[in-house]
Amino acid sequence: MGRPGRPVLTWADLTKGQQVHFYSGDGWKKAHVSHPSQISCSVVWQQGAKTRTTRVYDLRNIQHA
Secondary structure, three states, rough: OOOEEEOOOOHHHHHOOOOEEEEEOOOOEEEEEEEEOOOOOEEEEEOOEEEEEEEOOOOOHHOOO
């Protein structure tokens, strides 16, 4: 399976609350942007009943939903 969605070209393309896909060690996951910055962004996602937050630093590991 390939990458979902469209690629993110710059961190400025992301806005708070935007739905995205990000890559973690076990595949692509759906998430929402919680804190975009100039060099990275934080995403919030669900793992079962728990809410998790992950920092993404590489544009290759995040895609528009």
